[in-house]
Amino acid sequence: MACFVTFITLYSFLIFSASLNTISGAFVEEFSEAMAIKREEKTTHLHFFFHDTISGNHPSAVRIAGPTESTFVNFGNTMMIDDALTEGPEPTSKLVGRAQGFYSMAAQDDLALLMVMNFAFVEDKYNGSSISMLGRNPVLNDVREMPIVGGSGLFRNSRGYALAHTNWMDPNTGDAIVEYDVYVSNFQVDAGLATA
Numbered sequence: 001m002a003c004f005v006t007f008i009t010l011y012s013f014l015i016f017s018a019s020l021n022t023i024s025g026a027f028v029e030e031f032s033e034a035m036a037i038k039r040e041e042k043t044t045h046l047h048f049f050f051h052d053t054i055s056g057n058h059p060s061a062v063r064i065a066g067p068t069e070s071t072f073v074n075f076g077n078t079m080m081i082d083d084a085l086t087e088g089p090e091p092t093s094k095l096v097g098r099a100q101g102f103y104s105m106a107a108q109d110d111l112a113l114l115m116v117m118n119f120a121f122v123e124d125k126y127n128g129s130s131i132s133m134l135g136r137n138p139v140l141n142d143v144r145e146m147p148i149v150g151g152s153g154l155f156r157n158s159r160g161y162a163l164a165h166t167n168w169m170d171p172n173t174g175d176a177i178v179e180y181d182v183y184v185s186n187f188q189v190d191a192g193l194a195t196a
């Protein structure tokens, strides 16, 4: 798979458990049992393009709140989105998922968005899994970093970050194609690797 790469890191931990003291007269015997477990940290690198279309008859982003007489860049302006995520930058490129949620103009003197959305994937084994992003997006910066605060399915208990870079933008309509590099990690305890 070209756009989803997984790395596994193995950690070993010694967990001490079951400490037991026996007192017999002046002597104390202490027994403690050590158990080794292994934990896997899985990091997945996701790379895709986000297509945000405001213009035309079938926009993927619609304005749901904000001041009246608002333009796209007014403070408070809020867009609900269901944007395609594709493997390559072309709109016809293979669909790997959808970005569903909203973004709002959250700065008065700056172009910074509050991004609240889920990336729901349909690609191969990731079909049905999702990650949730919540972050600040100063859209004029070359690269914007936003936190990944959780996930579901294969991304259950995930944490990570997204790096967004605008690939193309129409300044008249606000339509944009944004390249995303996302790194998410989660831990899995592998009981099968445990040794006594």
Ligand SMILES: *[C@@H]1O[C@H](CO)[C@@H](O)[C@H](O)[C@H]1NC(C)=O
Binding pocket: 122, 123, 124, 127, 128
């Ligand atoms: C993803 O899963 C859904 C529901 O199980 C299924 O209908 C769909 O065909 C799958 N999509 C892909 C691309 O495998």
